[in-house]
Amino acid sequence: MSSSTKRLASWREIPIGGAITEPGNSVKRPTGDWRVFKPVINQERCVRCYLCWVFCPEPAIKILDKPYKTASGREWKVTFEVDYDFCKGCGICVEECPVKAIDFIEEVK
Amino acid sequence: MDLKRVEIRWHGRGGQGAVTASMILAEAAIYQGKYAQAFPEFGAERRGAPVRAYTRISEKPIFSRAPIIEPDVVVVLDPSLDKSLYIGGLKSNGVLIINTRKSVSDIVKDIGRSDIKIARVDATKIALEVLKAPFVNMAMLGAVAKAVPIVDTTYIEEAIKENFRPKVAEANIQAMRRAFNEVEIS
Amino acid sequence: MEKDLWIRIPLSSNYAAAYAVKDVDVDVVAAYPITPQTTVVEKIAEFIANGELNAEMIHVESEHSALSACIGASAAGARVFTATSAQGLELMHEMLHIASGLRLPIVMAIAARALSAPLSIWGDYSDVMNTRDSSWITIIASTAQEVYDSIIQAYKVAENPDILLPVMVAYDGFTMSHTYEPVYVARDRSIILDYVPKKRPSWNVLDVEKPITMGVVANPDWYYEFKYQQVVAMEKSPEVLKEAFQEFEKRFGRSYGFIETYNLENSKIGILTYGGLYGTVTEAIDYMKKMGMNVAAIRLRVFRPFPYEELLKVVKNLEALIVIDRAISFGATLEGPVAMELATMAYKKGLDIALHSYIASIGQRTVTEEDVIAIVKNTTALLEKGVKVTEKSIYWGVRL
Numbered sequence: 001m002s003s004s005t006k007r008l009a010s011w012r013e014i015p016i017g018g019a020i021t022e023p024g025n026s027v028k029r030p031t032g033d034w035r036v037f038k039p040v041i042n043q044e045r046c047v048r049c050y051l052c053w054v055f056c057p058e059p060a061i062k063i064l065d066k067p068y069k070t071a072s073g074r075e076w077k078v079t080f081e082v083d084y085d086f087c088k089g090c091g092i093c094v095e096e097c098p099v100k101a102i103d104f105i106e107e108v109k
Numbered sequence: 110m111d112l113k114r115v116e117i118r119w120h121g122r123g124g125q126g127a128v129t130a131s132m133i134l135a136e137a138a139i140y141q142g143k144y145a146q147a148f149p150e151f152g153a154e155r156r157g158a159p160v161r162a163y164t165r166i167s168e169k170p171i172f173s174r175a176p177i178i179e180p181d182v183v184v185v186l187d188p189s190l191d192k193s194l195y196i197g198g199l200k201s202n203g204v205l206i207i208n209t210r211k212s213v214s215d216i217v218k219d220i221g222r223s224d225i226k227i228a229r230v231d232a233t234k235i236a237l238e239v240l241k242a243p244f245v246n247m248a249m250l251g252a253v254a255k256a257v258p259i260v261d262t263t264y265i266e267e268a269i270k271e272n273f274r275p276k277v278a279e280a281n282i283q284a285m286r287r288a289f290n291e292v293e294i295s
Numbered sequence: 296m297e298k299d300l301w302i303r304i305p306l307s308s309n310y311a312a313a314y315a316v317k318d319v320d321v322d323v324v325a326a327y328p329i330t331p332q333t334t335v336v337e338k339i340a341e342f343i344a345n346g347e348l349n350a351e352m353i354h355v356e357s358e359h360s361a362l363s364a365c366i367g368a369s370a371a372g373a374r375v376f377t378a379t380s381a382q383g384l385e386l387m388h389e390m391l392h393i394a395s396g397l398r399l400p401i402v403m404a405i406a407a408r409a410l411s412a413p414l415s416i417w418g419d420y421s422d423v424m425n426t427r428d429s430s431w432i433t434i435i436a437s438t439a440q441e442v443y444d445s446i447i448q449a450y451k452v453a454e455n456p457d458i459l460l461p462v463m464v465a466y467d468g469f470t471m472s473h474t475y476e477p478v479y480v481a482r483d484r485s486i487i488l489d490y491v492p493k494k495r496p497s498w499n500v501l502d503v504e505k506p507i508t509m510g511v512v513a514n515p516d517w518y519y520e521f522k523y524q525q526v527v528a529m530e531k532s533p534e535v536l537k538e539a540f541q542e543f544e545k546r547f548g549r550s551y552g553f554i555e556t557y558n559l560e561n562s563k564i565g566i567l568t569y570g571g572l573y574g575t576v577t578e579a580i581d582y583m584k585k586m587g588m589n590v591a592a593i594r595l596r597v598f599r600p601f602p603y604e605e606l607l608k609v610v611k612n613l614e615a616l617i618v619i620d621r622a623i624s625f626g627a628t629l630e631g632p633v634a635m636e637l638a639t640m641a642y643k644k645g646l647d648i649a650l651h652s653y654i655a656s657i658g659q660r661t662v663t664e665e666d667v668i669a670i671v672k673n674t675t676a677l678l679e680k681g682v683k684v685t686e687k688s689i690y691w692g693v694r695l
Contacts, residue, residue, distance in 0.1 A: 011520035011527070016459060017398035018521045019499040020508035132475050136305040139477045145305070148474035151331075151417060151659070172574030174470045175663040268305075 031058070035089030037104045039082050044070050045101035046080055052093035052102065053080065060087040110202060114167040115259050116177045120195040121186035124156040126246030129272070130186070131162035134250055136268040137260045138166045146171045159194055166259050182206065182257050186232070186245050192220060199225055206252050206292075208232035208245050213295045228256035230292040232284075239284040247281035251288030262289060300486055301479040308471040311439040311478050312378065312404040312464070313338030315446035317348045318484040319491050322373035325353035325364035329383040330416045331406040331468040336378060358383035362390035362401075369399040370509055372500035374450065374493060377401070380468055381408035384422045388429070394461045395430035395525060397509055398498060400453030402446060403431075405465040406472035407570065407621075409658040417659030418468030420570065423598070424622035424632040430525045432462040432532055433599040435569045437555075439478045442466050444549055447487055451539040456497040457531050467571040469659060474571075479549075490546055532600050553602035555594040556609050558584070562591035564671060565610060568619040569595040569633065572656060576619070579667035590671055595633060603640040610637075615649035617674050620688070621656050630654060630688040638684070649678060652688040660692050 015021045041052070053061040066079040082093075094104045117134070121127030128149040135147035143166055150161035163177045179198045188209040199205060201224040207216060209229050216227050230252040232245035239248075247269060254262050265285060270278045306314065312335045316324065324343075326336040342348040351373075353364045358379050365375045379387060384405060394401050407423050409415040423433065432452060436442045442464060449462035466472065481487050499507060513521055536553070544550045557577045559565070566576050573594040583590050593609060593616075595602075610616055620631030629635050634652035641648055651674045656662045670691060677685070 008516055009520075011523045014517070014520060014524075015499065016521075016524050016528075017396065017499055017509065018511050018513050018517075019397075020511055021499070023506040023508075132305075135475050139303065139305045139475075142303075144477060146474055146476045147305075148470065151469040151473065171476070173578040173664065174467070174474065174571040175575045176661055178663060 030085045031088050032085045035087060035107050037089050037091060038084065038107050039087065039089070039091065039093050040103045040105055041080050041082060042101045042103060043068055043079065045099055046076075047099050047101070048076055048078060048080065049098060051096050051098060055092050055096045057090065057092065058083075058086050058088065060084075061093065110181050110204070110257070112257075112259055114165070114169070114171075115182060115257060116180045117164040117166070117182040117184060117253070117257075118177050118180040118195070118198075119162040119164070119184045119186070120190055121160055121162075121246070122156075122190070123158045123160050125186050126244060127160055127184075127186050128162045130184070130246040130250055131164045133247070133265065133268045133272060134164050134253065134260060135166065136271065137264040140267050141260055141264040143168060143260075144170050148174075150176065159190060182253070184249055184253060186249055188233075196220060196222070201225070204228055204256050206230075206249065206256050208249060210234070213293055217295065226256070227295040228252055228292050230288050232288055235284050235287045235291065239287060240280050244281075248284040248288035251285035251290075252292040254285075255289045255292045256294050262286070300482055302482050303477050303479050305475045306439050306443075306478040306480070307334065307473050307475050308436070308439040308442040308466045309334040309406060309473065310338050311443040311480075312446055313342065314478075314480045315443045316376050317342045318481050318487040319374065319447055319450050320484065320488060320493060321348070321350050321376045323351045323353065323365065323368035323375045324377065325355050325361045325368070325375070326377045326379065327355055327358045327361045327383060329358070329380045331408060331418070331472040332378045332380040332383065332404070334472070335404055335406070339376075358386040359390060362387040362394060362403075365401050366390060366394050366397065366399055369394075369401050370397065370499070370501050372496040372502075374454075375401050376403070378404040378406070380406045381410055381422045384426065385410065388426070391426055391429040391431060391461075393510075396521070398459040398525075398528070399461060400450070400459055400498060401461040402449045402453055403461065403463045404442070404446060405463055406468040407465050408468035415658040416468075418470055418472075418621075419657050419659060420465070420620070420622040421657075423463070423465045424624070426463065427599065427632065430460060430529065431599065432458075432460055432529075432536070432597075434462065434464045434597055435595065436464060436466045436471070437569070437571055437573045437594060437596075439471065439474070439476050440549070441551070442471070443478055443480060444543065444547075444551065447491060448536075448539045448543055448551070450491045451542075452532065452535050454491070454497065455535045458528050458535050459498050460525070460528050460532065465570070471571045486546070490543065529600050533602065533604075536597065536600075551596065553597040553605045554609065555596060557592040558589065559591045559593075559609060562589045563614040564617065564674065565591040565593050565613045565615070566617045566619060566667065566671070567593040567595060567610075567633070567637070568621075569598070570621065572619065572621065572662060575662060575664060576667050579664035582664055583668055583671065586668075588671065598633070601636050601640075603636070603643070606637075606640060607644050607646065610648060611646060613648060615651065615674060615678055617651045617653060617670060619653045619655050619670070619691075621654075623654055623657065623688075629685070634688065649683045651677060651682070651685045653691050654688045655691040657693075662692065666692065
């Protein structure tokens with residue numbers, strides 16, 4: 001018996017041998033609701049080093065062509081943001097950030 | 110002996126080539142258009158240990174895969190084998206083909222059976238003279254071809270050529286022909 | 296059979312398997328040597344070295360790796376082959392299920408051999424019967440000619456898009472693997488390749504232009520459906536096997552089915568067995584005929600899928616069936632693996648037949664024509680005593 005309420009495909013409708021024939025289909029499966037803690041990037045402190053983007057296993061760090069000017073007047077051409085549809089809240093980015101620019105805060109739903 | 114189907118049991122020692130001889134005789138029979146089957150007594154083969162091999166040759170397809178317990182022909186490659194190892198089961202009117210220096214009458218005395226035919230050949234002497242080594246198996250094929258006319262020597266020669274390098278094949282064919290001519294049959 | 300298309304040469308069943316591999320133009324061979332399989336792969340290596348076969352030979356460190364390499368190569372779309380025996384097949388066991396689960400059309404030859412311990416290099420079917428539930432189509436040959444022909448047919452069936460299951464072709468270790476007998480092989484392999492053409496793979500293959508993922512996790516919501524797909528493929532396979540046999544006969548003149556019978560007419564007792572032992576049984580039947588006894592022989596050629604429909608047709612007029620198994624299913628209701636299938640078939644089809652299960656030739660204990668005749672006499676005596684189904688299998692030839 002299926003534990004899911006929605007109707008799943010029958011044996012006739014799925015590729016044989018358990019092959020996944022549609023590459024890149026993980027975008028269809030959001031995992032954002034797995035989080036207990038969420039990373040929040042502090043744009044003031046972020047030095048755009050890309051390490052969070054490198055380490056994120058999902059990958060759920062987005063690099064946006066969005067300029068940002070810090071309070072001290074420093075201008076960045078890009079902005080790093082967390083894709084909360086896919087971030088599972090593993091905290092690796094928080095751990096790896098060399099300038100402690102990512103806060104890890106409890107999800108409140 | 111009914112030449113429509115002949116069952117041969119080979120006896121030798123590991124390394125003497127009884128298995129190869131059993132196989133080449135079957136191959137020759139197959140080249141001649143007959144049905145044949147050759148298989149060794151499958152053991153953990155060790156050089157010097159007594160070994161057995163079998164050849165069946167028939168005008169009709171062969172189905173049995175049982176070892177030959179009552180052969181029509183027994184071929185002995187090594188005169189030092191104890192007779193109890195090879196004489197058992199040999200059919201009445203069967204043929205014992207043996208590599209030995211002994212005379213036919215001495216063999217008859219040794220074996221103590223008057224209901225079988227004896228064919229003797231000094232294959233060791235032939236091998237030492239022709240091959241300069243005591244490889245008697247191809248010589249024994251010549252003795253078999255003469256004593257039990259089921260496979261023509263031309264096909265035996267063809268099978269020998271298939272299995273050995275040309276020079277080795279040529280020497281073995283010579284040994285086979287000599288044994289064919291020298292074998293004494295009671 | 297058109298004579299000029301074939302050459303008649305002396306081959307052992309192992310060599311016959313190697314010739315078939317050459318003639319179907321296999322791309323990748325991965326194997327590990329084990330007695331009595333070894334000479335299959337030796338011969339293939341010779342073909343590759345001589346340029347008669349253009350294939351990649353992968354030398355692996357175990358049978359587990361051999362089948363793993365075959366799985367990888369088959370997943371890349373290659374036509375692949377491996378061969379093994381006994382403990383080698385056991386070491387492959389987990390990969391057997393992966394090959395069939397991934398639906399890869401791998402073909403494997405098995406020179407059937409007894410299992411350790413104690414160590415026995417000699418033949419029986421314990422190894423083959425242990426693979427019963429691995430979703431491999433299983434053909435058991437009884438002559439070297441049939442080994443050659445069955446391996447060719449195996450690729451035809453395995454690569455059929457409706458099947459895509461691996462196929463094993465088994466034959467007696469030693470009593471066939473090392474026995475020389477006449478075999479017709481193709482003079483030119485083009486006639487074989489016309490029968491099993493090499494096309495673009497019809498199965499899931501790894502292709503950088505069209506990426507897929509193989510070997511994924513299937514959670515309880517999905518796993519069952521993939522296994523059911525295998526059930527359906529196995530259910531379709533008799534039809535595809537039959538077509539493959541018929542087309543083979545039409546092209547090459549050699550006829551094969553799921554079963555073979557001998558002296559069925561006028562016989563009330565039948566002996567069912569498989570592999571090379573069938574030959575000895577048929578010769579025993581000829582002796583019995585001369586003694587005034589009519590006994591039928593039935594050979595099981597395809598073990599999976601189990602051909603109960605075909606068997607039913609031939610056994611329904613018999614009063615008693617003797618099943619001689621060369622493997623033991625320890626602790627089973629009847630310890631002969633094929634005897635158990637027959638018992639199920641009889642119940643399923645409401646067949647009223649006496650069923651006597653015998654185990655023989657374990658570890659290649661000699662079975663002669665005299666043994667077969669004695670088995671029939673033993674069964675006749677049991678029937679007179681009213682024994683319909685043997686309480687347990689009869690262990691023929693064991694010292695009591």
